[in-house]
Amino acid sequence: MSTPHINATTDAFAPTCLLPGDPLRAKFIAETYLDDAECVTDVRNMLGYTGTYKGDRISVMGTGMGMPSCAIYATELVRNYGVKRLIRIGSCGAVQPEVKLNDVILANSASTDSNMNRQRFGGLDFAACATPRLVQQFLNTADANQQDIAVGQVFSTDSFYDSPASRIEQLQHMGVLAVEMEAAALYAIAAQYKVQAACLLTVSDHLLTQESLPSSARQTSFNEMVELTLSAC
Numbered sequence: 265m266s267t268p269h270i271n272a273t274t275d276a277f278a279p280t281c282l283l284p285g286d287p288l289r290a291k292f293i294a295e296t297y298l299d300d301a302e303c304v305t306d307v308r309n310m311l312g313y314t315g316t317y318k319g320d321r322i323s324v325m326g327t328g329m330g331m332p333s334c335a336i337y338a339t340e341l342v343r344n345y346g347v348k349r350l351i352r353i354g355s356c357g358a359v360q361p362e363v364k365l366n367d368v369i370l371a372n373s374a375s376t377d378s379n380m381n382r383q384r385f386g387g388l389d390f391a392a393c394a395t396p397r398l399v400q401q402f403l404n405t406a407d408a409n410q411q412d413i414a415v416g417q418v419f420s421t422d423s424f425y426d427s428p429a430s431r432i433e434q435l436q437h438m439g440v441l442a443v444e445m446e447a448a449a450l451y452a453i454a455a456q457y458k459v460q461a462a463c464l465l466t467v468s469d470h471l472l473t474q475e476s477l478p479s480s481a482r483q484t485s486f487n488e489m490v491e492l493t494l495s496a497c
């Protein structure tokens with residue numbers, strides 16, 4: 265049955281759903297990598313697809329930008345559509361010099377400047393972590409494919425623009441690899457609903473060098489991350 269934000273039938277989603285922020289990235293992934301992909305939801309043009317990858321059913325759906333938007337879709341997917349594994353596949357801005365443009369990062373934890381997890385956790389600070397079993401699965405697959413990925417903590421922010429000037433230095437100091445806008449909320453939702461979650465990111469911006477990928481590449485060229493995700497799931 266439909267929700268306010270997803271107009272799919274009850275059984276439309278597979279237990280594993282890949283979650284890019286950009287709905288056109290979801291469309292690209294479905295059309296490029298999945299067999300028999302069908303668009304199962306299009307409310308607000310937040311496109312979601314289900315198809316098969318090497319014979320296994322899998323879904324991919326956009327979440328929009330930022331934690332409030334991502335939280336709406338993640339919550340409805342687990343509550344109403346039985347999704348058990350939420351895998352964010354996003355872009356990010358690197359804050360460490362050794363992390364380069366186009367590198368793939370596996371976010372094993374996410375700090376945040378958002379208040380969303382405090383609201384969820386009675387005012388306390390929630391340790392937002394990926395599901396260890398999924399982290400292991402991604403690492404094993406990356407090793408088997410001889411693919412180099414960075415594993416570490418990220419920072420999920422509410423603000424793409426105009427963060428305090430000292431922010432990057434603080435993040436660097438605490439070993440944060442990159443900044444993005446959804447993982448912390450996604451990990452808290454997964455914990456609350458007892459489902460699995462992980463977040464893979466491709467470095468689209470470098471916040472130290474100001475290098476940046478064009479928007480067309482953010483939509484279509486995250487092949488390394490997508491292929492790793494599909495072969496690990």
Ligand SMILES: O=P(O)(O)O[C@H]1O[C@H](CO)[C@@H](O)[C@H]1O
Binds near residue numbers: 356
């Ligand atoms: O590329 P996506 O998955 O949207 O992720 C990143 O890009 C958006 C900002 O440009 C934010 O959603 C951020 O988290």
Ligand SMILES: O=c1cc[nH]c(=O)[nH]1
Binds near residue numbers: 424443444468
């Ligand atoms: O949140 C984000 C995503 C991509 N690049 C950034 O700099 N920040």
